[in-house]
Amino acid sequence: MSLKMVELKVHYKTIRGMVQALDGMTLDLPDGEIIGLAGESGCGKSTLSNALILLKPPMELVGGHVELDGTPLPIGEFLQMRAFRYKHISIIPQYAMNAMNPTVKIGRFIRSIIESRGISFSKVMNALYSRFEIVGLSKKILDLYPIELSGGMKQRVVMVIATLLNPSLLLADEITSALDVSTQKAVAKLIVEFRNQGFVKSVIFVTHDVSVLYQIADRILIMYAGKLAELGPTESIINQPCHPYTKLLVSSMPEVGVTYEKTPLYGIPGQPPLLLNPPKGCRFKERCPLAYEQCSEEPPIEEIQPGHQVACWKARETDD
Amino acid sequence: MIELVQATKEYRTGAFGKGKLKAVDQVSFPLNPGEICSLIGESGSGKTTIGKMILRLTDISFGKILFQGKDISHHRGKALKEYYRYVQGVFQDPFSSFNPIFKADRVFSMIKREFFPHEKETQWKEKRDACLRSVGLNPPEVLNKFPHQLSGGQLQRFLIARALLLDVKVLVADEIISMLDASTRIDVLNLLGMLKKKGLSVLFITHDLSLGYYISDKALIMYKGAIVEMGRPEKVFFNPIHPYTRNLLSSVPRLDKKWDDVVLPSLSVVYENLYIPEKSKGNLVFQEIEPDHFVAFSQ
Numbered sequence: 001m002s003l004k005m006v007e008l009k010v011h012y013k014t015i016r017g018m019v020q021a022l023d024g025m026t027l028d029l030p031d032g033e034i035i036g037l038a039g040e041s042g043c044g045k046s047t048l049s050n051a052l053i054l055l056k057p058p059m060e061l062v063g064g065h066v067e068l069d070g071t072p073l074p075i076g077e078f079l080q081m082r083a084f085r086y087k088h089i090s091i092i093p094q095y096a097m098n099a100m101n102p103t104v105k106i107g108r109f110i111r112s113i114i115e116s117r118g119i120s121f122s123k124v125m126n127a128l129y130s131r132f133e134i135v136g137l138s139k140k141i142l143d144l145y146p147i148e149l150s151g152g153m154k155q156r157v158v159m160v161i162a163t164l165l166n167p168s169l170l171l172a173d174e175i176t177s178a179l180d181v182s183t184q185k186a187v188a189k190l191i192v193e194f195r196n197q198g199f200v201k202s203v204i205f206v207t208h209d210v211s212v213l214y215q216i217a218d219r220i221l222i223m224y225a226g227k228l229a230e231l232g233p234t235e236s237i238i239n240q241p242c243h244p245y246t247k248l249l250v251s252s253m254p255e256v257g258v259t260y261e262k263t264p265l266y267g268i269p270g271q272p273p274l275l276l277n278p279p280k281g282c283r284f285k286e287r288c289p290l291a292y293e294q295c296s297e298e299p300p301i302e303e304i305q306p307g308h309q310v311a312c313w314k315a316r317e318t319d320d
Numbered sequence: 321m322i323e324l325v326q327a328t329k330e331y332r333t334g335a336f337g338k339g340k341l342k343a344v345d346q347v348s349f350p351l352n353p354g355e356i357c358s359l360i361g362e363s364g365s366g367k368t369t370i371g372k373m374i375l376r377l378t379d380i381s382f383g384k385i386l387f388q389g390k391d392i393s394h395h396r397g398k399a400l401k402e403y404y405r406y407v408q409g410v411f412q413d414p415f416s417s418f419n420p421i422f423k424a425d426r427v428f429s430m431i432k433r434e435f436f437p438h439e440k441e442t443q444w445k446e447k448r449d450a451c452l453r454s455v456g457l458n459p460p461e462v463l464n465k466f467p468h469q470l471s472g473g474q475l476q477r478f479l480i481a482r483a484l485l486l487d488v489k490v491l492v493a494d495e496i497i498s499m500l501d502a503s504t505r506i507d508v509l510n511l512l513g514m515l516k517k518k519g520l521s522v523l524f525i526t527h528d529l530s531l532g533y534y535i536s537d538k539a540l541i542m543y544k545g546a547i548v549e550m551g552r553p554e555k556v557f558f559n560p561i562h563p564y565t566r567n568l569l570s571s572v573p574r575l576d577k578k579w580d581d582v583v584l585p586s587l588s589v590v591y592e593n594l595y596i597p598e599k600s601k602g603n604l605v606f607q608e609i610e611p612d613h614f615v616a617f618s619q
Contacts, residue, residue, distance in 0.1 A: 040501040040502065040503060041501055180362035180363060180527065181362070181527070181529070181568060181571040181572055181573075182362070182567060182568065182571040184571065184573070185571040185573070185579060188573075189579070208501070208502060209502075209573065210502070210575070211573035211574060211575050212573045214573065214574075214575050214578075215573050215574075215578055215579055238575055248503065249502060249503060250575070252502060252503060252506045253502060253506075253530075253575065254506065254509075254530045254531055254533070254534035255530050255574060255575055255576065256529055256530045256533050256557055256569070256572060256574065257533065257557075258530070258533070258534055259533065259534055259535075259553075260509070260510065260513040260534055260535050261513075264510060264513070265506045265510075265534075266506065266507070266510070267503050267504050267505065267506040267507040267510075268503035268504070271471055
């Protein structure tokens with residue numbers, strides 16, 4: 001088991017009170033898995049990935065614990081986490097364009113990162129060259145400045161840097177959102193390639209775009225208002241969703257071939273609840289077409305099929 | 321309604337403006353009344369520049385833009401203001417379109433001050449509320465609030481309602497839903513579809529092919545400043561000819577097929593002399609290869 005997360009609670013401290021952005025998340029991530037994390041903005045998906053690598057104010061660890069490869073992860077301790085960052089947990093930032101230092105050449109930039117971890121640059125040279133080859137870049141770019149590369153090339157350089165020390169867990173937060181479709185496809189496929197080659201053990205891929213997840217993820221976790229809504233294998237989440245939120249979300253996505261004239265789609269009315277003082281019980285009940293009295297109580301996370309968890313009172317009834 | 325004729329935008333680059341960069345290259349297409357036209361392309365393909373040229377937010381280097389038969393590319397002052405009565409735009413980021421210091425409904429009073437200074441207040445309020453209702457907002461719920469108190473979807477509808485208060489005939493919608501959440505974006509798209517039925521023409525600028533397919537009557541595929549393929553969406557999407565369009569369609573993430581399983585229809589005829597921006601030397605000429613499906617050739 002690569003990552004084990006139990007009842008993780010991370011809140012944001014604000015003047016008006018605690019914003020309960022991540023409220024009790026339990027997740028097991030086996031080796032070699034790409035898990036996709038999807039949900040609306042403000043559902044806590046970025047909080048989850050940020051909490052694992054850099055938990056800084058106003059974020060506050062309220063409860064729960066995390067283990068990585070059997071070692072407890074001191075995510076609440078800024079300094080103790082330093083031993084894990086980059087070596088064991090690494091992140092690909094969303095804006096690769098701005099992730100590199102514009103005033104030094106890429107080669108020197110990589111050297112400074114590696115040496116800051118107490119590792120000699122010559123030791124990783126071979127790995128660096130072979131990975132540049134895998135992503136389709138030439139060695140020459142080590143002598144270039146970031147401004148001389150295109151957006152897609154920068155993204156690939158950043159991906160190579162992030163995985164150079166073979167981290168156990170890779171966090172990818174919205175890395176494909178700002179890219180064009182053709183670059184998006186290339187980057188997403190590289191993530192799979194990195195996993196297959198064993199450069200990273202497991203990946204948490206955060207995005208709001210479920211169709212990208214369908215292409216690359218092994219499992220998908222749908223979050224709503226800081227909590228788990230549904231977790232399951234990619235095929236079941238897309239083709240047989242059980243949580244009413246997942247159902248509405250998947251059915252509201254247009255695809256090539258669907259037109260307004262013939263098959264109009266509909267969104268989900270309403271807005272997610274404010275997490276400053278979230279409602280009791282199911283947090284989706286305000287917008288849910290199936291809501292009934294029991295929804296004012298916290299829904300249990302039910303395993304309706306092996307590996308397919310749904311947090312809904314009507315989880316069993318709705319799978320028709 | 322609006323027609324672009326060989327519209328070109330050139331930027332000067334480098335020291336003393338010696339270099340030239342063609343952001344938009346001889347783009348010609350008509351936008352008919354009651355039609356939604358999708359302009360699809362990657363970032364840097366010039367799609368936003370076309371929208372800005374139509375809205376006269378940037379000058380047109382060469383060519384013409386005709387609105388109801390008149391060239392508007394050199395309008396100034398009064399004539400330009402009159403033009404804005406009929407042509408309006410909505411942009412990508414709803415949060416930066418509003419001034420956060422003022423209440424969101426200030427956009428409406430600004431319209432009144434500029435365009436309808438003589439209208440009675442009560443009459444104006446009725447008109448405003450009717451417009452808000454027509455975009456699916458409940459006036460008491462959204463009026464008298466600051467931008468941060470409203471959601472992105474509500475703010476985008478606000479801006480569409482603002483355009484509708486004028487006698488708007490053409491709406492330039494530049495990536496209006498890319499910042500919205502998946503659960504609300506489709507409703508804003510449906511709103512455009514509804515307004516289309518009332519006779520509004522929309523230029524829908526997007527990088528998302530499936531959204532472009534969903535809503536539009538005509539799809540224009542842009543690549544490096546030029547339109548390389550255009551026509552009915554079902555023809556462009558299911559029988560793509562230009563190599564760029566084919567590449568684009570094979571990269572779209574889909575929910576029914578994995579990337580490796582996507583097979584594009586094979587080309588029955590091998591086309592030569594297709595126009596490839598920045599490579600082809602000749603002029604861009606469109607050929608109709610089947611009814612309502614045009615591909616750019618070099619001549």
